Amino acid sequence: MVISIWTKTTVIFFTILFQLPGLAWALDLSELIRKVEQQYTGQSSISKVEMTVVTGHWERHLSMESWSLGREHFLVRILSPAKEKGVSTLKVEREVWNFLPKVDRVIRIPPSMMGGAWMGSHITNDDLVKANHIDQDYDFSLLDEDEQQWTIMGIPKPEAPVIWGKIVYQVLKDQLVPLQIEYYDEEDVLVRRILFDDVQTIGDRTVPLKMTVLPLEKPQEKTIMHYRDLRFDVDLNKAFFSLGQLKRRR
Amino acid sequence: MLYQLALRNIWRNRRRTLLTLSAMIVSSALLILALGVFSGMLRDMLASATEQYYGHLVISSKGYQDDRDMFRHFPADLSLDAVLAQDAILGTSARLRSFGLLSHQQNSSPAELLGIHAAQEKLVTSLQEALVAGEYLADNDHNGAVLGSGLARRLNVGPGDELVFVTQAADGSIGNDLLRVAGIFSTGDHGHDNSLVLVPLAWLQSVLVLPGQIHEIAIRTDQPLNAAALAQRYKSNLPDSLEILDWGQMLPEMREVVASYDVSRMIIVTILYIATGLGILNTFFMSVMERTREFGVLMALGMKPAQVRSMVLLETFLMGTLALIFGVIIGVALSLYMALVGIDLSGTLTPITYAGGTILPRLHAVIETSNIIIPAGCLLLISLLAGFLPANRAARMQPVVAIREE
Numbered sequence: 001m002v003i004s005i006w007t008k009t010t011v012i013f014f015t016i017l018f019q020l021p022g023l024a025w026a027l028d029l030s031e032l033i034r035k036v037e038q039q040y041t042g043q044s045s046i047s048k049v050e051m052t053v054v055t056g057h058w059e060r061h062l063s064m065e066s067w068s069l070g071r072e073h074f075l076v077r078i079l080s081p082a083k084e085k086g087v088s089t090l091k092v093e094r095e096v097w098n099f100l101p102k103v104d105r106v107i108r109i110p111p112s113m114m115g116g117a118w119m120g121s122h123i124t125n126d127d128l129v130k131a132n133h134i135d136q137d138y139d140f141s142l143l144d145e146d147e148q149q150w151t152i153m154g155i156p157k158p159e160a161p162v163i164w165g166k167i168v169y170q171v172l173k174d175q176l177v178p179l180q181i182e183y184y185d186e187e188d189v190l191v192r193r194i195l196f197d198d199v200q201t202i203g204d205r206t207v208p209l210k211m212t213v214l215p216l217e218k219p220q221e222k223t224i225m226h227y228r229d230l231r232f233d234v235d236l237n238k239a240f241f242s243l244g245q246l247k248r249r250r
Numbered sequence: 251m252l253y254q255l256a257l258r259n260i261w262r263n264r265r266r267t268l269l270t271l272s273a274m275i276v277s278s279a280l281l282i283l284a285l286g287v288f289s290g291m292l293r294d295m296l297a298s299a300t301e302q303y304y305g306h307l308v309i310s311s312k313g314y315q316d317d318r319d320m321f322r323h324f325p326a327d328l329s330l331d332a333v334l335a336q337d338a339i340l341g342t343s344a345r346l347r348s349f350g351l352l353s354h355q356q357n358s359s360p361a362e363l364l365g366i367h368a369a370q371e372k373l374v375t376s377l378q379e380a381l382v383a384g385e386y387l388a389d390n391d392h393n394g395a396v397l398g399s400g401l402a403r404r405l406n407v408g409p410g411d412e413l414v415f416v417t418q419a420a421d422g423s424i425g426n427d428l429l430r431v432a433g434i435f436s437t438g439d440h441g442h443d444n445s446l447v448l449v450p451l452a453w454l455q456s457v458l459v460l461p462g463q464i465h466e467i468a469i470r471t472d473q474p475l476n477a478a479a480l481a482q483r484y485k486s487n488l489p490d491s492l493e494i495l496d497w498g499q500m501l502p503e504m505r506e507v508v509a510s511y512d513v514s515r516m517i518i519v520t521i522l523y524i525a526t527g528l529g530i531l532n533t534f535f536m537s538v539m540e541r542t543r544e545f546g547v548l549m550a551l552g553m554k555p556a557q558v559r560s561m562v563l564l565e566t567f568l569m570g571t572l573a574l575i576f577g578v579i580i581g582v583a584l585s586l587y588m589a590l591v592g593i594d595l596s597g598t599l600t601p602i603t604y605a606g607g608t609i610l611p612r613l614h615a616v617i618e619t620s621n622i623i624i625p626a627g628c629l630l631l632i633s634l635l636a637g638f639l640p641a642n643r644a645a646r647m648q649p650v651v652a653i654r655e656e
Binding site (some may be wrong): 007008053055057058059060079083084087098100103104107108109112113116117119120 | 321351353356357358359360413416418420421422423424426427428
C-alpha cells in the first residue's frame with residue numbers, strides 16, 4: 001500500500017518534471033514571437049521611417065511618420081515625396097483605410113484587396129493586419145538551436161485565417177531580436193524573406209532599425225524600411241486613431 | 251415522257267404522297283429553324299465575348315494578353331493604316347488597362363478600368379447598347395465612367411455619383427483620381443458586370459503616369475469567324491515588338507465551342523434525316539410493290555429496266571424537290587420570325603456564362619446560308635438514296651412474273 005502510493009507519487013512527479021519544460025517552451029516561443037512581431041510597436045510608439053522600394057521598373061524613396069498603440073491601432077502618413085505628401089493609412093483592428101489628399105477622400109480597403117501592396121511596397125495590407133496576430137494564429141516549435149540563435153518554425157493553427165503556410169524565424173539569443181524571417185506559401189515554397197539589421201538600444205528595448213523585405217519570386221526587387229527616430233511608450237490614446245485624424249493634413 | 255409518267259404516278263395516290271411530303275417538309279423546316287436558333291445562341295455567345303469586351307482582333311505588346319503587365323505598353327501614335335489597309339475592318343479602338351480599387355463612400359471594390367476614346371470604342375464593342383441607366387461616355391467627357399451593373403450595386407452608385415480610383419502608377423506612385431458615373435451597363439456576363447469600367451483614355455493615362463501610351467488596340471471585323479485568317483494576314487505588317495491575336499487565341503474555349511457546334515450540327519442533321527429517309531424509303535417501297543403488275547406491263551410493252559429505274563428515281567427526286575421548296579420557305583419564315591421577334595426566356599432562366607461568352611436567356615435565330623443549304627442538300631440526297639432501293643427492285647423485275655402477280 002505504502003509502496004503503491006509512493007510509486008504513484010513518483011510517476012506523477014516525473015510526469016510533471018518532464019512535461020513542464022515542454023509546456024514552458026511552448027509558452028516561451030509564442031511569447032518570443034509576439035515580442036518579435038511587436039518590436040516596432042510596443043505599448044505605444046512614434047517613429048519616422050524611410051522606405052526605399054526597388055522594382056524592375058522604378059526605385060522610390062518615401063519618408064513617413066507613424067504612430068501605434070498596442071497591436072490594433074496604427075497610423076502612418078507620407079511626408080515626402082511631394083506628390084504623395086499626406087497620403088495616410090489607418091489600421092484599427094482588422095480594418096484598413098487610406099486617405100488620399102489629392103482627391104480628399106478616405107477609402108476602405110475591402111477584404112479582397114488585403115493582399116495588395118501597401119503604399120507601392122512589397123508589404124501587403126495583410127501584413128499590417130495579420131502580422132500582429134501571428135502569435136495567436138500559429139503553433140510554434142523549435143527547429144534548431146546553437147550558441148547565438150534559435151530557429152523557430154510557425155505552422156498555422158487548423159482554423160486560423162492566415163496567408164502563409166509556414167514561417168521560420170531566426171532569433172538572436174542574447175538580444176532577443178530577429179535576424180531573419182522566412183515566409184512559405186501553402187505549397188511550402190519559400191516566397192519572401194525579411195532581413196533585420198542595424199540593431200540599436202532604444203530606452204529599455206533592443207530593436208533592429210533596418211528591415212529588408214525580399215520577394216523571392218522577383219530577385220531584383222526589394223523594400224527597405226529604415227527607422228530613423230523611434231520612441232516607445234509615448235502619450236497616445238485610442239481616440240487618436242480615428243478617421244478624422246487620418247484626414248488631418250500636416 | 252418519263253417525266254410525265256413520274257408526275258402522274260406521284261399524284262395517283264395523293265394521300266400517301268401528301269403524307270410523305272409533309273414529313274419531308276416538316277423535318278427540313280424544323281431543321282432549318284433549329285440550326286438557326288443554335289447559330290443564334292452561338293452568335294450571342296461569341297458576340298458577348300468579343301463585341302462586349304475583347305473585339306475580334308487585338309494588337310498588343312508580345313505577351314501582354316498573358317499577364318496584363320502594366321509595363322507592356324506601346325505608343326498610341328502607332329500608325330495602323332499600313333497594317334490594316336483592309337475593308338474588312340469595321341472599327342479600331344486604342345485602350346489602356348488598369349486594375350485597382352474603386353470606391354464610393356464606405357464601399358470599395360476591385361475593378362478593371364479600360365481607358366478608351368468613346369467614339370472609337372463604340373465601333374468595336376457594343377456596350378452602349380447594354381446600358382440600363384445613364385449615358386455612354388461623351389466624347390468630351392474628361393472623367394466620366396461607365397461601369398457594370400454588379401459593380402454599381404456593390405458600390406451603391408447611380409449616374410452622377412462620384413467614384414475614387416486608386417492604383418499603383420507606372421512610376422510607382424499612388425495614382426488616384428475622381429470619376430463621375432455616367433452610365434451603367436448590364437451584359438449578363440457576371441465577370442464584366444462585376445468589374446469592368448470604361449473611362450476616358452486621357453484620364454487613365456494621367457492617373458497611371460503613362461502619357462501617350464496604350465496597352466492594346468481592339469479591332470472589329472465584319473467576319474468574326476474569319477478573324478484568324480485576318481490576323482495571319484496582318485501579322486507581317488506589324489512591328490516586331492507587337493503581336494496580333496484573334497478571339498480564338500484569346501478565348502481558346504470559345505474556339506472549341508464553335509468547332510463542336512459544327513460537329514453537333516452534323517449529328518443532328520444525320521439523325522433527323524435517317525428517320526426521314528426511312529420514311530421515304532418505306533413509302534416508295536410500298537408504291538413500287540403495289541405497282542408490280544404495272545411495271546410488268548410497261549416492261550412487256552418494251553420499257554427498258556434502266557428507264558423503269560429512272561422513272562422511280564425521278565418520282566423521288568420530284569418529291570424531294572417539292573419538299574425542299576416548301577421546307578425552305580417554311581423554315582426560313584420560322585427562322586425570320588425567331589430572328590425578328592424571338593422568344594424571351596428571361597422569366598424562367600438566368601444568363602449562363604460559359605467559355606468566356608454568355609448565353610442569353612432567349613431563343614433567337616440568325617439566318618446563315620449554310621444552315622439552309624445543308625438541310626436542303628441533305629434532303630435531296632436522302633430522298634434519292636431512299637428511292638434507289640425500290641427503283642432497283644422495280645428495274646430487276648421479270649415482266650412475265652410481274653404481270654401475273656396480284
